[in-house]
Amino acid sequence: MPTYQGVPLPMLTPQDLVLGLTLLLPVIVVVLTAVVVLLLDLIVTDWLSRRPLMWISCLGLLIALGACAFLDLAGFVGQTAFGGFLVADGFALFFQALFCLAAILVILSATTFADRQELFEAEFYIMVLFSTSGLMLMASGNELMTIYLALEVTSLSLAFLAAWNKRDTIAGQGLKSTEAGIKFFLLSAMSTAMLLYGMALLYGATGATTLADISRVITGTPTPAALLSVTMLVAGLGFKIAAAPFQLWTPDVYQGAATPATAFFSVGSKAAGFAVLLRIFNGALPGISAEWMVLFGVLAFITMTVGNLIAIVQTNIKRLMAYSSITHVGYMLIGLAAANVEGSSAVMFYLVAYTFTNLGAFIVITIMANYVPDDEIPGYGGLAQRSPILAAGLSVALLSLAGIPPFVGFFAKLYLFLAAIRADSLGLQLLVLWAVLMSAVSLYYYGRVIHVMWMREPTEPVVVRPASFSQGLALGASLVGVLAFGILAAPFLNAATAASAIFAR
Secondary structure, X not given: OOXXXXXXXXXXXXXXXXXXXXXXXXXXXXXXHHHHHHHHHHHOOOOOOOHHHHHHHHHHHHHHHHHHHHHHHOXXXXXXXXXXXXXXXXXXHHHHHHHHHHHHHHHHHOHHHHHHHOOOHHHHHHHHHHHHHHHHHHHHEOEHHHHHHHHHHHHXXXXXXXXXXXXXXXXXXXXXXXXXXXXXXXHHHHHHHHHHHHHHHHHHHHOOOEHHHHHHHOOOOOOHHHHXXXXXXXXXXXXXXXXXXXXXXXXXXXXXXXXXXXXHHXXXXXXXXXXXXXXXXXXXXXXXXXXXXXXXXXXXXXHHHHHHHHHOOOOEHHHHHHHHHHHHXXXXXXXXXXXXXXXXXXXXXXXXXXXXXXXXXXXXXXXXXXXXXXXXXHHHOOHHHHOHXXXXXXXXXXXXXXXXXXXXXXXXXXXXXXXXXXOOOHHHHHHHHHHHHHHHHHHHHHHXXXXXXXXXXXXXOOOOOXXXXXXXXXXXXXXXXXXXXXXXXXXXXXXXXXXXXXXOO
């Protein structure tokens, strides 16, 4: 048996390899789908349509969803592989399924945008698939270096997605897309360096990289090195979820990137960031939860305040949605600050609600990019007369984001705030009260868009043509989720509760 400094190294047996590949089955399916799409794009000549590649990408993601269900039904839930570096618990499968659903909706919504801009359509599908594989690996990572490598795969793919619109035929838009890609890449590299430094400090303080081993070492009063590592981890991951004061990249990247790419940014990176935050802080650092609870509470207050107040003055709908996303990150940080299973499950249910609601809004914005190329809110004037279905769809999504019943956004906020109140902390209760006030503030800027669509006269007498079949399918699925997940919330909340039960202590 090989040794290192006298310590025996674990051997990877064929049985371990088979088990590891089985647990990675959903990720492998997505990666193979990306490779197939890439090869087919090289084979298909210019006069043939790339549209079948969209359906192949969606089929691969549906097969990955089936693989998640297979792991659950076949009894693989809770098993680990590769020395505990990888785990296929309910938490990982929950997020992997969410990432696949989000990727399907984003891919389906990109058709007319790619046609109008004459962009390389296949590259968009490939980058979304590779990014999704990284997100899925992040959710199942049970060790710091595994999480870091998955994060790098995701970050590089997202940077390419941000710059995908560089051939925009509208004057200046190409520069904005390239700038968005460069800005995201540079700031992502800086935040990744901070995250890696925090991981290195955590390894130095504990001598371990697996989360379970770290949790056994860090208990009681934390050392200064452990506290510094927590701070660096929060700073690095705070960029990924766009928490203030690490949110400065968000509005520029949202505005400059192609709208379908922005839609994926708005849900994929945030969901993965929260998956890693929940996994690390509840799985590796529960022994010092009293310290990081305060940190997340302060971040929640700053984030929801900054996001709401700056969103009020926005005139560009993509920048408004950027600050809206920052606001919702602040709400979800409240559940993280609760540091209990109920708070974790509420955050996970909130992410499901946010994914379908936000994608519903962005699908309409993607369709309207053909008619409002500058994405300014006045361009949506009279949309109810030009396309009542699109106006109704965007209105439902915005009302759900504002937390109006009976849409899923209301129930997501309700469960999240109740989880924080039941934590029996005066600070969290005051934070919930502030979040309710901020939710009331958000009614203004969401309502302003709805008012423009329904009460203003059209600025241009251009009739909005029906969306493509795939876009209509994506919008319909998103709106069904906004309604169904709210009215029939119990099964999905129970699934989130069961998935977060691994953090019970």
